[in-house]
Amino acid sequence: MELNGEQLISAPIPDVWKGLNDIDVLAKSIPGCEEINRISPDEIHAKVMFKIGPVRARFAGKLLLSDVVPDQSCSMAFEGSGGAAGFAKGKSRVELKQAEGGTLVSYTTEASIGGKLGQIGGRLISASAKKIADDFFQRFAKELGGETVALESDAGGK
Amino acid sequence: MTVKKKISMTVNGRLVNAEIEPRRHLVDFLREDLHLKGPHLGCEQGACGACTVKVDGQIIRGCLFLAVQADGSVVETVEGLTKSGVLADLQESFMRHNAMQCGFCSSGMLLAAAELIEKQPKASREQVREWISGNYCRCTGYHSIVDAIVDVLDARAKGQKIKAVLANA
Amino acid sequence: MKSAAFDYVKPKALQEALSLLEQGGDDVQLIAGGQTLLATLNMRLSEPTVLIDITDIAELKGISVVGNSLRIGALVTHTEIEDSELVAKHAPLLKAAAPHIAHRAIRNLGTWGGSLAYGDPAAEWPACSLTLRATMIIHGPAGERRISAKDFFIDLYTTSLEPDEILVATEIPLADKHEVFYFHELARRHGDYAVAGLAALAQKQGDVLTNCAFTFFSVGATPMMATKAQDLVNGQTLSAELIAKAVAEARNEIDAIADITNSAEAKQHLIGVLLERGLKHMVA
Numbered sequence: 001m002e003l004n005g006e007q008l009i010s011a012p013i014p015d016v017w018k019g020l021n022d023i024d025v026l027a028k029s030i031p032g033c034e035e036i037n038r039i040s041p042d043e044i045h046a047k048v049m050f051k052i053g054p055v056r057a058r059f060a061g062k063l064l065l066s067d068v069v070p071d072q073s074c075s076m077a078f079e080g081s082g083g084a085a086g087f088a089k090g091k092s093r094v095e096l097k098q099a100e101g102g103t104l105v106s107y108t109t110e111a112s113i114g115g116k117l118g119q120i121g122g123r124l125i126s127a128s129a130k131k132i133a134d135d136f137f138q139r140f141a142k143e144l145g146g147e148t149v150a151l152e153s154d155a156g157g158k
Numbered sequence: 159m160t161v162k163k164k165i166s167m168t169v170n171g172r173l174v175n176a177e178i179e180p181r182r183h184l185v186d187f188l189r190e191d192l193h194l195k196g197p198h199l200g201c202e203q204g205a206c207g208a209c210t211v212k213v214d215g216q217i218i219r220g221c222l223f224l225a226v227q228a229d230g231s232v233v234e235t236v237e238g239l240t241k242s243g244v245l246a247d248l249q250e251s252f253m254r255h256n257a258m259q260c261g262f263c264s265s266g267m268l269l270a271a272a273e274l275i276e277k278q279p280k281a282s283r284e285q286v287r288e289w290i291s292g293n294y295c296r297c298t299g300y301h302s303i304v305d306a307i308v309d310v311l312d313a314r315a316k317g318q319k320i321k322a323v324l325a326n327a
Numbered sequence: 328m329k330s331a332a333f334d335y336v337k338p339k340a341l342q343e344a345l346s347l348l349e350q351g352g353d354d355v356q357l358i359a360g361g362q363t364l365l366a367t368l369n370m371r372l373s374e375p376t377v378l379i380d381i382t383d384i385a386e387l388k389g390i391s392v393v394g395n396s397l398r399i400g401a402l403v404t405h406t407e408i409e410d411s412e413l414v415a416k417h418a419p420l421l422k423a424a425a426p427h428i429a430h431r432a433i434r435n436l437g438t439w440g441g442s443l444a445y446g447d448p449a450a451e452w453p454a455c456s457l458t459l460r461a462t463m464i465i466h467g468p469a470g471e472r473r474i475s476a477k478d479f480f481i482d483l484y485t486t487s488l489e490p491d492e493i494l495v496a497t498e499i500p501l502a503d504k505h506e507v508f509y510f511h512e513l514a515r516r517h518g519d520y521a522v523a524g525l526a527a528l529a530q531k532q533g534d535v536l537t538n539c540a541f542t543f544f545s546v547g548a549t550p551m552m553a554t555k556a557q558d559l560v561n562g563q564t565l566s567a568e569l570i571a572k573a574v575a576e577a578r579n580e581i582d583a584i585a586d587i588t589n590s591a592e593a594k595q596h597l598i599g600v601l602l603e604r605g606l607k608h609m610v611a
Contacts, residue, residue, distance in 0.1 A: 049353065053445050053484035054364050056353065056373040084328075084371035116370045127448075127548050127584055131483045161334050180335035180378065181368075202328060203366045204433060216406070216435040222365040223436065226335050227380065273431060288517045292430025 003109040003129045007137040010102040010146035017071045017096060019144050029140035031132060034058070042066065050082070052128050057085035057117065072096060078111075086115025101149055105137070165229040169194070170238025178225050185209040185220025187228075188235060196236035196265040200294070207293030210266035211235050217273045236265040244272045247310050253323040255306040259297035266293045271307045275314065283308055330368035337380040341387070341466060341493070347379050349468055349491045357381055357493065359402055362429070362437040363445055386466075386495055387440065390414060396462075396498035401440020406431070408439060417501045418459060420508040420528060424451045427512045427521075440494045443479075446486045446549065451512070453480055454526040454544035457552060458508075459499045467492035483548040505530040509605035512544075513597055515588075521545040522589050523597035527605045534564045534610060541602060546583040546594045553577040556602065565610045573606060574599040 009016055019025045023044070027036045032049035039045055044063040049056065061080030068074040073095040080088045090111030097104045112118070113125055141148045162177045169192060178187060183202075188194045188211065200206035202221045209220035212234040239245040248268050251257070258264045267290060274281055274289045281289065286307050287300075295303060313320050338344045348355060356375040358364050359382055367373050381387060387402040390413050397417040399408070408414050409425035428434055428442075428451055442452040443463065456463075456476040463479050465472050468491055476497075479487045488494060512524035524544045529536040539557040544550045556577040563569055583594035 051353075053447065054356070054367040054373060056356075056375070116372060125587075127483050127586075131485070131548070160332065163335060179332060181330045181332050183329075183365075183369075186329075202369045204362060204429075207430070207432065210432050217432045218436050219362075219432050221369065222362050222433075224335070224361070224365070227361070227382075270431065288426075289431060291517045292432060 001111050001113065001125050001129065003107075003111070003126065003133060005107055005130070005133055007105045007141075008099055008102055008149040009105060009137070009141045009144065010149055011141070011144040013071050013096050013098060013103045015144055016103040016105065019140060020094070025140065025143045028143050029136055031135045031139065042068075048080070050132075052131070055085075055117075057082040059085075059088070061088075082115070082117060084116065086113060086117030086119075088113045088117075102146060107133070109133075163226050163229075165226055167228045167231050167233055169233045170235060176225070180224060180226050182225045183209075183221050184211065184213070184218075184223045184225050184228050184233070187225035188220065188233070194235050194237055198262050198265065200262070205292075205294070206263075207266040207270065208263055210269045210293065212239070212269060212273075217269050236268055239269070239272070244275050244310070245269075247313070247320045248272060248275075248306065250320045250322055251306040251309045252303070254320075255302045255309070257298060257302040257306040263293055263295040263297075267295070267303055271303075271310075274307070275310060279311065279314060281311060286311070328369055328371060330365070331371060331374040333368075333375055334377045335380065336377060337383055339383050341384050341495070344379055344381050344384060344493060345466065345468060345491065347377075348493070351377055351379070352490070355379055359387075359441045360404065360437040362433050363441065363447075381493065387493075392417065392501070393498065395501055397501055398496055398498050399439050400496045401438060401443075401494050403439045405429075405434035405437050405439070405442075409434065418499050419502060420455055420459060420510055420526060421452075423508065423510040424455050424512075424526065427451055427510075427514075427518075427524075430518045439497070443497070444486060444488055444494050446480050446484055448483065448548055448550065449520040449524075449545040451510075451521075451524065451526070451544065454524065454542040454550035455510075456497060456499075457550050458526040458528045458540040458542040460540065461497045461499045463487075463494060464496045464498065465492050466495050471495075477552070480549040503530070505532060507531045507536075507609040509608045511601055511604060513601070523583075523594050523601060525598075525601040525605050526550075527602075527609065529560075529609055531609060534566075535562060536565055536606075536609060537561050541577065541605070543577075543581060543598055543601070545586070546581060546598060548584065551581050553580055553598075553602070555580045560606070565606060570603055570606050574603050577602045 023038050027033050035047040037045050042065040046061050048059045059080040059082045064077045066075045075093045077091045092109040095106045137148050164177050166175045185197050197211050197220050198208040200208035204219045204222045210217050211220045214231050248271050270293050355377040358378045358380050388400045390411050391398050405425050405428045408421050415422050442450050461476040463474050474487050509527040512521045514521050523546050526542045529539040539560050541553045542550050556573045559573050578595050578599045583591045585591045
């Protein structure tokens with residue numbers, strides 16, 4: 001599954017970069033985040049309750065950062081286990097650019113979902129992932145004291 | 159957590175009392191606790207229809223119904239319905255048309271067909287096909303099952319009986 | 328697969344159910360028909376510690392005419408809607424749609440309220456409730472509130488319902504004698520999730536349709552109304568030319584999203600096919 005998108009956040013680049021690296025900001029931004037710990041400068045562990053429709057699956061996940069260029073971009077590899085519900089694995093690249101009105105955050109993600117969630121949820125995995133990403137950015141922007149600004153073209157919509 | 163609930167229900171005409179875990183499905187309760195092997199377990203998601211049983215006069219998926227939900231209800235399986243009426247006619251017709259091979263889907267098919275005949279006695283072949291699309295069969299290819307059901311509909315419309323298949327001794 | 332263990336309670340009163348829901352938070356789930364929930368629990372995609380069975384609660388039951396509306400309780404099953412004379416008379420779109428929902432055994436237990444509360448984009452009832460301009464009646468710790476269907480469905484599996492609220496019933500304006508409707512669902516097999524579907528309603532006077540409502544389902548994250556196509560058709564003589572224009576507009580205004588079996592382009596195409604069939608049917 002691929003998920004690519006762009007969000008315009010009405011906050012300056014250094015604030016956005018700082019926020020993306022701040023455990024407390026991430027804790028409040030990730031929908032369903034129950035626990036989050038920084039194990040090392042490049043490794044974050046988190047427990048997230050994934051809620052969509054009737055599904056309530058607790059995922060224990062690991063995030064590994066690499067190719068970090070401060071105030072600009074980074075790559076991350078992630079994996080999460082949802083116990084009997086299934087698992088997710090993938091990688092993502094995030095880039096920040098100066099834009100009119102704030103910071104443009106572009107992300108590309110490749111993920112595979114396995115186990116029950118993949119089989120059954122497969123129907124709407126992309127739509128669910130997009131919704132989670134949108135929710136994340138709305139909360140993240142709010143944490144920074146700004147907001148997400150609607151973009152002209154709906155990038156990542158299909 | 160092994161909290162158990164006391165339940166009481168009528169199964170194939172007999173009063174049954176039990177104490178079971180809330181998560182126990184009706185079909186597992188019937189098969190494992192009451193040894194009624196008529197309904198089968200297929201997908202446990204409600205798609206295949208093998209677990210179909212009757213509760214309070216209507217067909218339901220035994221895998222999408224908890225035994226605790228059947229407290230105070232009337233439950234019927236193919237074993238209890240087999241003596242007469244629509245189900246008996248269907249069984250004769252199934253035999254005539256060779257509509258059963260391994261038998262795994264048959265209990266569900268019979269119960270689903272019986273409800274169709276009761277609710278839509280004028281059903282067309284197309285309607286029969288749509289109605290039983292909730293019951294999967296891996297053996298017969300379905301046509302013989304549809305033929306068998308259509309025969310019962312036709313016979314009933316004409317007020318006729320389905321001729322019993324003569325069995326060799 | 329078998330679900331994880333849980334406790335089971337069956338309150339008789341709405342207030343009791345609301346308290347249990349509020350206290351339980353993320354660890355409890357409501358069960359009505361259970362046709363979606365139990366499948367979910369069977370696969371351990373959720374492991375609540377308590378199920379709150381709401382099927383004994385009187386306020387959630389029954390179909391009745393209240394003033395100028397048809398009131399349908401949240402616990403009414405799909406089969407009850409299919410068989411109801413009141414529905415046949417006052418909201419015939421629902422009677423036409425009901426047989427498309429899964430299969431009979433599921434319809435005998437699954438509920439009107441359950442389908443609306445989950446808001447599955449492929450479900451029939453959310454689309455029908457939009458087209459029929461339903462009002463949702465919701466109860467929570469703060470009492471009763473009402474919200475129209477068009478504001479109720481917000482995003483994928485996301486409705487206006489808060490975690491501590493219960494959908495109690497809906498009210499639908501009674502059908503008037505000029506009303507025509509069209510319901511169709513395209514699916515590979517009968518009972519499958521729709522590839523694309525249309526629930527349409529209008530008032531007809533000769534060749535002219537007014538008050539049009541065209542809601543498509545299984546094409547987006549929520550049911551989607553083709554409002555621009557509606558505006559085009561309202562009050563105009565429905566010629567072949569107008570139908571073609573409406574079809575093009577519907578395909579243009581709705582941003583279909585792909586699902587696991589069908590591309591966005593396929594759904595876009597089918598939106599037009601359904602609308603064309605629907606308009607021709609309604610004006611005939």
